[in-house]
Amino acid sequence: MRRSLLAATAAAAVLAAGAAQADEIRIGVLYPIAGTGAVYGEPAMHGHNMAVDELNAAGGILGKKIVSFARDTKLKPAAASAAAKELITKDGVNVLVGGLSSAVGLAISEVARQEGVVYVATIPKTIKLTTEKRHDHVFRTASHTDFEGDAMGQIVAKLGLKKICDIQLDYAYGHDLAAGIEKGLKRHAPDAEKVLDLRVKLGATDYNAFISQIMGAGCDGVTSGLWGSHFVNFAQQGSPFGLFNQIKYISGGEIASHEIAGKMKGDYPDNVWSNTYELWYHHHDPSHVAFQEALAERSGTKETAMWPVLAYIGVKFIAAAAEKAGSMDADALAGALKGMSISTPVGPRTIDPETHQADTGQFWGPMVKKEGVDYRVMDPVTFIPAVIEE
Amino acid sequence: MDSLIQFVQQDLGNPGLAALLSNPSFAFIQLMNSFSQAMNLFIIAAGLSLIFGVLRVINFAHGAFYMFGAYIVYSVAQEWTGNFWLGVAAAGLGLAVMAVVIERGLFQYIYDKEHLMQLLLTFAVVLILSDVAKIIWGTDQYSVSYPASMKGAVDLGVTFYPTYRLFLIVVGPAIAIGLWLFTERTRFGRLTRAATQDREMLSALGVNVPIIYTGVFILGSVLAGIGGGLAAPFNSPTPGMDATIIVDCFVIVIVGGLGSIWGSFIGAIIYGLVFNYGSVIVPNWQDVFPFLILLAVLLVRPWGLFGKPEGGNA
Known part of the structure; x- marks a missing residue:
């Protein structure tokens, strides 16, 4: 009895999720949230959530609410690649964002290639991601080696x-x-x-x-x-x-x-x-002042960390590309990301249409x-x- | 000699070995590095070995105890008092309290259970403690300053060497001798040795065996805490530091022989020498070396250099 009730609840939850999917944008987020890497993953999540909240407050992407599905990469390529696959098959995300450590970035990118899903690499810096390992669906907003x-x-x-x-x-x-x-x-x-x-x-x-x-x-x-x-x-x-x-x-x-x-x-x-990438006490771009204040409130400290801005920029690129493409379809999104320019709290950024690499100075x-x-x-x-x- | 160095440098293409041969003070510094690293590892490994020797429990949570020691030093020395030694004392004390709670609350129920059960329980403690550490200290990497009197370096004639590292080289053997005197020369020590031999007989003689077990567990855990505290100035307290240290400690206690204090001492020195000279001579193999020693010992003498074969009267 209890088991069948449980099964029924689960089924209802799955149905509800399916119904909800049509009118929401699902972003798969991959950072090391627990363990050794949490020192970077936790602040990165602040930046990510800040961008998502800002966008949702302004009506979401293409008029749809953004929902983030965050998974722990544990700083390990194998864990990251399993998490990325789950995000795509189980949670049905439209796009992947994040990655910390070059090895993890390459692993997520490989899943994105196989599954035909767009991946925006916000932190990994290995040059290979945008040279010999580049494919149609990987873009990098981090700097590189x-x-x-x-x-x-x-x-x-x-x-x-x-x-x-x-x-x-x-x-x-x-x-x-x-x-x-x-x-x-x-x-x-x-x-x-x-x-x-x-x-x-x-x-x-x-x-x-x-x-x-x-x-x-x-x-x-x-x-x-x-x-x-x-x-x-x-x-x-x-x-x-x-x-x-x-x-x-x-x-x-x-x-x-x-x-x-x-x-x-x-x-x-x-x-x-x-x-x-960023210093809380240095305002290179005027928009940094407001960004830093909002971030300070969110992180509970005036002296904010550097990682949030990277995660923040990644989400903003996805949103801008989706609006331009008018859809979350992977190929349309990838097409829009090529050559895409946005302004960020640390200055303007443009993704090179050939290399898929943003001109991220430091x-x-x-x-x-x-x-x-x-x-x-x-x-x-x-x-x-x-x-x-x- | 010069032709040998030239041969190593040019024909073997090994600049590291050539530097060791041509520069005696460099070779000497690596020796000192080996000892200071070994002595810090010894303090931690000795606790692990001691607990196994008496309680027959392989405590996976030992690494987490080490991590707590480092974090406590950070809080007490860096945040509150500014006194490093007070921090190390607090780390020892803190671990003693944790040890009582964990031994009385959990471990005392598994002494008669099979090894797999024990492993699962101690592993559960690892997971719980790492989350507790995250709740208390968050996920930042902290930095602990060296004690004011040991910030600099001492002139050893051949070369300068950091004072704090020299202090570790002295404190390691002091702890080894202390532990040896304790187990060989005190009544409590004799009882602990008796408990490893036959605890039922000891209990029949009217000795309170559970108290001995608790006492040994406290001692072993305090060593982990102090080891972590002493490591804090050069090993930034950070999540995950427990996992790194436990692997090193296992290598050392298995090489030295589980349950043997001097085994851990020698095991740690071998580890230090192999790591420090290995990273210079064959840098690409630095990760493999500790495990090669482990493999060699397990093949030739599975019970370790100073251990006793199982099945005697364990």
């Missing part, structure tokens, strides 16, 4: 560094960033010599063996893409050795974002030049002490646009 590496090459040139040690995480992002830096150095600092290549496993906690190699190699600059807690541990272990007095540390991986600087406070080392600069606050800030902030000049 060639832009990042090129900017790092410019900084190496500006600081006049001659001997470079490179330390990267041993997975898609680290490998591609190393290649991007190599090209960036050739373009901007051709007389800089790479003297050491180090690869650290993803999730590594002990860096002493690598720190002593860097210090022994006699380089004056270190290029790196150690992100998040990788950088925190590397810095905490390197500082007592005096590493950051000996070298200039030029890093991708957005370690200039306030979530790192605000947490490390006085432990944040000297001589770090790095990047970020803020770069040295992390310095500032009077009156106990954390470091980027000063001066330089916006390096997503342009590679051969």
Whole structure:
């Protein structure tokens, strides 16, 4: 009796879902929501929900309400790909958005290719996503490893560094960033010599063996893409050795974002030049002021994180493309995304119709002490646009 | 020597090994790195091994205890008092309280159950604790400052070496000797050894065995908490740090022999040496090495270097 009642309820729920589907837009959202990756996934979800709420308040997409179906990617490609499949087959989503870590982005993109669903990659940076692994339905609103590496090459040139040690995480992002830096150095600092290549496993906690190699190699600059807690541990272990007095540390991986600087406070080392997509205290575009205030209210802190803006921009691109295409059909949506321009809280963005890559530049600069606050800030902030000049 | 270095550098194409051979102070620093990493791991692994030795429970939640130790140091040292040592003491104390609750509330009911049941229960505790940590501390990655007196480096003649790392190199053996004296020279220690041999007989002699079990569980858990607390300045307290450490600890206690304090000590040193020299000489194989030692030990001496074969009078 109880079982049949349960079955009937389930059936009713499925029917209701089916009926609802016709007049709502379903977005499949893929971020690491629990576990290690939640430190990025949680703020990303704030940005995502903020964009969805704004759009729904203004009447949704094509007059239909937007409903998000969020799944945990657990920072693992296999989990992400299973979640992406479920979102498509079970929840019947019209489009996929998100992805954190390059390996996860590639996995979601593969599902999108097989299932013929549009995927907007908001965070993964491996260049392969929009080069050799590109397909009709994948678009990227994040930056990528060639832009990042090129900017790092410019900084190496500006600081006049001659001997470079490179330390990267041993997975898609680290490998591609190393290649991007190599090209960036050739373009901007051709007389800089790479003297050491180090690869650290993803999730590594002990860096002493690598720190002593860097210090022994006699380089004056270190290029790196150690992100998040990788950088925190590397810095905490390197500082007592005096590493950051000996070298200039030029890093991708957005370690200039306030979530790192605000947490490390006085432990944040000297001589770090790095990047970020957004800074709560820097208004590059006038619309950033209102965006940041709304985000602050939503996240419950004035010093907001960097990740929300990426998720926010992803949703806004989907909405703009759907309105332009007049439908949520995958091919129509993909067609509209090609060449699509929107304005965002960090300036205008356009998706290249050929490469499916948005021209997402980043803020770069040295992390310095500032009077009156106990954390470091980027000063001066330089916006390096997503342009590679051969 | 010079021709050897040239051979390694050019013919073998191994700059790491060449650097080790040509630069004695680099080789020495890697030795110190091996020891300091090993001693931190030892403190944690010793707790795991101790609990297994007496309670015969493989506690998967040991890594979560370590994570709690690190988080408590963050809250107490970084947020509230600014005193690192107070933070480490609080981590030990906090873990003692957690240990009593978990042992009395859960683990005491599974000592006679099969290993699978025990694994499932301790794994459930892992999942619960990681969610509790997320509720209390959120998902941020925190940074804990080194204690003020140990921020810098000490001149060892050959090279400078971080003071805090040297402190770990000293504190590890001190804890090992303390544990050894405790189990060999105190009445409680003798009773714990007796409990591993035959707890029914011990109970028949009028000894309160459950108290011994609780005591050992507290001691082992406090070691995890202190180990996590001491690691906090160089291992950012962050969700998921429990999963990384438990794998390292298992490698160490299995290599050293489950239940043996000195086994964990030697196991940790082997781990440290292999990791630190391995990452220089064969960087592409750094992940594989710990498991290669594990494999070698399991093939040759499955009960570990200092362990005793099962089936004696366990």
